[in-house]
Amino acid sequence: MAGNGSGTGSGSGAGAGGWDGPQRRAWLRHYYSQRQKRLMTLLIAHRRRTSCCFYPRAWPSLRSTDWWERVVLKEFGPQDWLEKFRMSKETFFYICNQLRPGLAPHSAHFHPTLPLEKRVAVALWHLASNVEYQTLSPLFGVGPSTVQSCVREVSYAVVLLLKPLYLRLPDEKELENMVRIFCTRWGFPHCIGALDSLHIPIHPPLRLTADYCNGQGWHSILTQATVDGLGQFWDVSTAFPGSMENSAVLESSSLWVLAKEGRLCPNPPKHFMGKAQKYVLLGDATYPLQDWILKPYQEDENLTHRQLQFNYRLKRAHSVIENAFLRLKARWQILLKCDDCSLEQLPTLVLACCILHNVCEAHDNPFNEEWLEGTEPTELPKPSQPAPAAMEDNRAEQVRELMCQYFESCGEG
Numbered sequence: 473m474a475g476n477g478s479g480t481g482s483g484s485g486a487g488a489g490g491w492d493g494p495q496r497r498a499w500l501r502h503y504y505s506q507r508q509k510r511l512m513t514l515l516i517a518h519r520r521r522t523s524c525c526f527y528p529r530a531w532p533s534l535r536s537t538d539w540w541e542r543v544v545l546k547e548f549g550p551q552d553w554l555e556k557f558r559m560s561k562e563t564f565f566y567i568c569n570q571l572r573p574g575l576a577p578h579s580a581h582f583h584p585t586l587p588l589e590k591r592v593a594v595a596l597w598h599l600a601s602n603v604e605y606q607t608l609s610p611l612f613g614v615g616p617s618t619v620q621s622c623v624r625e626v627s628y629a630v631v632l633l634l635k636p637l638y639l640r641l642p643d644e645k646e647l648e649n650m651v652r653i654f655c656t657r658w659g660f661p662h663c664i665g666a667l668d669s670l671h672i673p674i675h676p677p678l679r680l681t682a683d684y685c686n687g688q689g690w691h692s693i694l695t696q697a698t699v700d701g702l703g704q705f706w707d708v709s710t711a712f713p714g715s716m717e718n719s720a721v722l723e724s725s726s727l728w729v730l731a732k733e734g735r736l737c738p739n740p741p742k743h744f745m746g747k748a749q750k751y752v753l754l755g756d757a758t759y760p761l762q763d764w765i766l767k768p769y770q771e772d773e774n775l776t777h778r779q780l781q782f783n784y785r786l787k788r789a790h791s792v793i794e795n796a797f798l799r800l801k802a803r804w805q806i807l808l809k810c811d812d813c814s815l816e817q818l819p820t821l822v823l824a825c826c827i828l829h830n831v832c833e834a835h836d837n838p839f840n841e842e843w844l845e846g847t848e849p850t851e852l853p854k855p856s857q858p859a860p861a862a863m864e865d866n867r868a869e870q871v872r873e874l875m876c877q878y879f880e881s882c883g884e885g
Contacts, residue, residue, distance in 0.1 A: 595626035686714035687855035760863035802843035
């Protein structure tokens with residue numbers, strides 16, 4: 473299973489100040505590493521609970537209580553399913569069948585429960601539209617608390633049951649295929665993915681406003697993700713406080729551990745340009761230059777033609793994750809602003825959205841470009857703090873030089 477960690481940022485013991493100082497930085501790395509491990513423990517424990525049933529409230533309008541059965545199941549066309557649930561009807565019922573082991577009602581309960589398909593529909597509708605619980609509840613004829621429970625339980629089930637299938641560390645053969653796809657689609661060789669971060673706006677607790685205030689002055693949680701050449705996520709670490717820098721999150725993530733253990737490339741490494749070389753990930757200036765992470769040369773008038781060509785090639789290939797983030801937020805607009813979700817639930821919700829993104833992409837579900845409207849609000853600019861020079865690996869400069877030689881030999885492109 474991939475190291476897809478998550479931190480919830482409770483801020484306990486951290487105070488409300490900035491993130492300066494080696495002791496605070498070390499504490500953060502330890503704290504969020506432990507939070508990442510505890511998330512999966514909690515998820516497994518949650519699955520073993522004796523009760524996971526939902527009891528719908530009695531609502532006066534029969535029209536709304538049977539709307540799911542009478543209208544959605546019988547009258548919705550392909551475009552209706554796509555607009556409301558962000559996927560085809562076939563994919564929807566595939567997901568329901570996959571989640572059945574984690575959401576099936578227990579026969580020991582006397583009262584009737586909400587049908588599994590209806591619970592999944594409530595959750596997906598909320599994730600896609602980000603409408604308030606009170607607004608969505610009359611539509612399905614359930615109470616707001618039931619909507620909240622559906623979102624929570626379905627998100628847990630998605631992470632437990634679909635993550636091992638759709639968001640995991642690739643094996644050696646899959647890594648080779650990812651290199652081939654990245655080179656074919658994006659013209660960048662020996663590369664297994666692009667790395668970037670996503671800031672998700674939140675309303676933090678008052679005692680934690682400083683910790684969640686990012687470099688651009690707005691409150692967010694930070695998600696680090698890696699995608700392949702098809703724009704599908706294969707590593708996600710999430711729910712770090714927005715005030716943390718990308719380089720600090722990277723050091724706190726499972727991806728860093730995997731790379732240091734040599735698990736992101738074959739052993740021994742494949743040859744590139746006549747030399748044994750690890751596979752690389754592509755980042756931007758907010759990440760440290762490593763022999764497995766490449767970033768552009770700093771732009772100035774002294775760059776050579778080869779260096780400018782390298783920058784062009786890298787930025788073009790790195791756009792695959794920028795596009796993936798746009799599609800992720802456009803499909804699951806709960807990520808545009810998480811107001812109804814607690815900090816404890818956020819890691820599960822973000823992971824669930826990334827997994828559902830992969831399911832839709834893998835099943836070739838159509839994407840409506842109109843969903844992109846409003847996904848990049850100009851009033852919330854993305855923080856971009858350069859990585860500290862102390863984290864740079866001097867040996868990585870040789871890897872960039874090898875890439876420059878490769879692109880020079882290929883000519884303009």
